[in-house]
Amino acid sequence: DGGITQSPKYLFRKEGQNVTLSCEQNLNHDAMYWYRQDPGQGLRLIYYSQIVNDFQKGDIAEGYSVSREKKESFPLTVTSAQKNPTAFYLCASSTGRGDEQFFGPGTRLTVL
């Protein structure tokens, strides 16, 4: 079955540590996205990538980094520079032509 997988489902991090969230898709989509969702709020765009080896900052990129070495994969690293990283992180993909985005199940990150 085609879809998007994110791992892990839950992630706990100590302050000062970098963590990497995984996102993989087998939909053959060119575009991939990372969003952050805080409780009771909508989604905010962190980074997006339209093609391999290319990505752009979204609205809240500070403290995050990404890579796009393969079409199927778009990992997100939450660095120690992110002041308030506790949130729900959603990865999405699309053809890139303006149609709907398909979302993964999300990763819930908690900083201890």
Next chain:
Amino acid sequence: AQKITQTQPGMFVQEKEAVTLDCTYDTSDPSYGLFWYKQPSSGEMIFLIYQGSYDQQNATEGRYSLNFQKARKSANLVISASQLGDSAMYFCAMRALSGGYNKLIFGAGTRLAVHP
């Protein structure tokens, strides 16, 4: 500025009744798209329905329909015959062109509770 506004933080509806979730948008682009997503308590985002700015007819997908009023810049979601499983957060989103790339701008969401 491109923006999506959902003014209803929460809505209640009786099972089998219809409910309308409001969404207004702001954009100066002549070409845009509007989306509705459902987010159950498990967290995943489920695509429901899409309306293009040039579409002449309102979009429909099963029990979901989109009441698109272009002059008023509104794109309300109508759910007919509500079911208990419709209880979830609902997000309106708009496709925006930024630096030559398509991205989605989301509203704050509306929490729908369906009562038996």
